[in-house]
Amino acid sequence: MKDKLEEIDSVDGVKASFMFFNDGELVYNKLAPGLDAEIYQEIAKDVVQMAAIFDRLGSHIHEYDLKYENGRVFAYTQNNYNIIILCNPEVSVAMLRLTVNVAIADLEADKKFQKRTSKIETSRRSYLVRSNMDPESWTLVETVN
Amino acid sequence: MALVGNLKDLKLANIVQLNCMEKNNSMFTVDHHKVNGRIYFSDGNIVHATYGNIEGEEAIYKILQIKEGPFRVENDVPPPKRTINTPWSNLLLEGLRLIDEALEAKGDALSKISKGIKNINGVNGVLICSLFGEILMEEGIANGKRAAAAMAFILRKIDKVGRASKSGAVKAGHISGKADRKILTKWKDDVVELNIDLKANPDGVEQALEKIYASFQ
Numbered sequence: 001m002k003d004k005l006e007e008i009d010s011v012d013g014v015k016a017s018f019m020f021f022n023d024g025e026l027v028y029n030k031l032a033p034g035l036d037a038e039i040y041q042e043i044a045k046d047v048v049q050m051a052a053i054f055d056r057l058g059s060h061i062h063e064y065d066l067k068y069e070n071g072r073v074f075a076y077t078q079n080n081y082n083i084i085i086l087c088n089p090e091v092s093v094a095m096l097r098l099t100v101n102v103a104i105a106d107l108e109a110d111k112k113f114q115k116r117t118s119k120i121e122t123s124r125r126s127y128l129v130r131s132n133m134d135p136e137s138w139t140l141v142e143t144v145n
Numbered sequence: 146m147a148l149v150g151n152l153k154d155l156k157l158a159n160i161v162q163l164n165c166m167e168k169n170n171s172m173f174t175v176d177h178h179k180v181n182g183r184i185y186f187s188d189g190n191i192v193h194a195t196y197g198n199i200e201g202e203e204a205i206y207k208i209l210q211i212k213e214g215p216f217r218v219e220n221d222v223p224p225p226k227r228t229i230n231t232p233w234s235n236l237l238l239e240g241l242r243l244i245d246e247a248l249e250a251k252g253d254a255l256s257k258i259s260k261g262i263k264n265i266n267g268v269n270g271v272l273i274c275s276l277f278g279e280i281l282m283e284e285g286i287a288n289g290k291r292a293a294a295a296m297a298f299i300l301r302k303i304d305k306v307g308r309a310s311k312s313g314a315v316k317a318g319h320i321s322g323k324a325d326r327k328i329l330t331k332w333k334d335d336v337v338e339l340n341i342d343l344k345a346n347p348d349g350v351e352q353a354l355e356k357i358y359a360s361f362q
Contacts, residue, residue: 043309046302053295065319071312086310140278143294
């Protein structure tokens with residue numbers, strides 16, 4: 001897994017990447033400047049919640065390309081795990097997509113990885129609970145439900 | 146005992162009326178988008194108000210615009226100072242007039258924006274809603290109410306990811322699935338969702354959208 005993240009980290013404009021399994025495990029090689037593992041967890045949980053909301057709408061989203069004033073965040077959401085990539089605004093997007101697609105294909109063909117993900121029983125939906133969010137967000141979730 | 150509730154259930158105009166007519170010496174507080182608003186009532190009038198760093202009548206007009214948020218009214222709280230001398234009924238009338246004026250201007254802008262968006266190649270549907278999921282404009286979007294709540298939720302999360310990753314303010318989110326492609330952006334304080342054709346170039350659509358926003362700066 002870490003070797004795949006290394007390949008992603010080597011793309012021009014990528015600051016750091018990490019993988020988050022829906023059962024809570026976080027895998028990364030390095031931390032982006034000013035961030036720590038706790039922030040990675042926080043970002044990952046927000047991404048899983050976004051994916052869970054789209055699940056509720058019956059819309060199966062796999063790529064989030066989030067553009068900000070000082071950066072860009074890509075998130076790839078799979079059934080049981082997520083790859084999140086923190087980038088500079090000028091990241092090489094075509095190269096990044098290619099690298100991620102190859103990494104996902106390799107991971108999913110890997111027996112050890114298949115075994116790891118098949119054990120995960122935590123659904124994305126379980127992240128959409130009242131205790132995981134502010135009251136305003138919870139009101140929105142209730143409307144979607 | 147304090148009165149607590151949410152402004153979506155009890156209108157502020159009614160709270161003001163009640164406190165003034167009963168000549169309560171009380172303090173109303175509300176939290177809205179992490180900004181605190183306060184109104185002090187004394188001897189049948191509003192005597193002081195604050196909204197963040199703003200105080201006086203201007204603060205009242207800001208607070209009157211809040212449609213939703215947890216509030217609290219505590220009795221026997223003296224005002225720290227007096228910044229308002231206008232009768233409460235005049236304040237309410239002026240506040241409501243300003244809200245109407247702002248809504249009219251916003252409605253005008255929204256209708257021009259939606260007209261512009263519909264002319265962008267590759268756009269199949271548009272939804273504009275508040276960050277609380279209230280629909281302001283929709284066209285070509287199924288399940289409008291649920292979609293609005295979902296998009297408001299997603300934009301809040303995108304904002305949060307931007308803050309956590311130290312990436313700054315959100316510009317746009319391109320969201321893609323096998324059968325869906327969306328662009329989510331913020332216009333002023335509202336959420337704009339565009340459903341775009343799978344074959345459309347999302348960067349081109351985003352640029353066209355930015356041009357439309359720029360014409361309203």
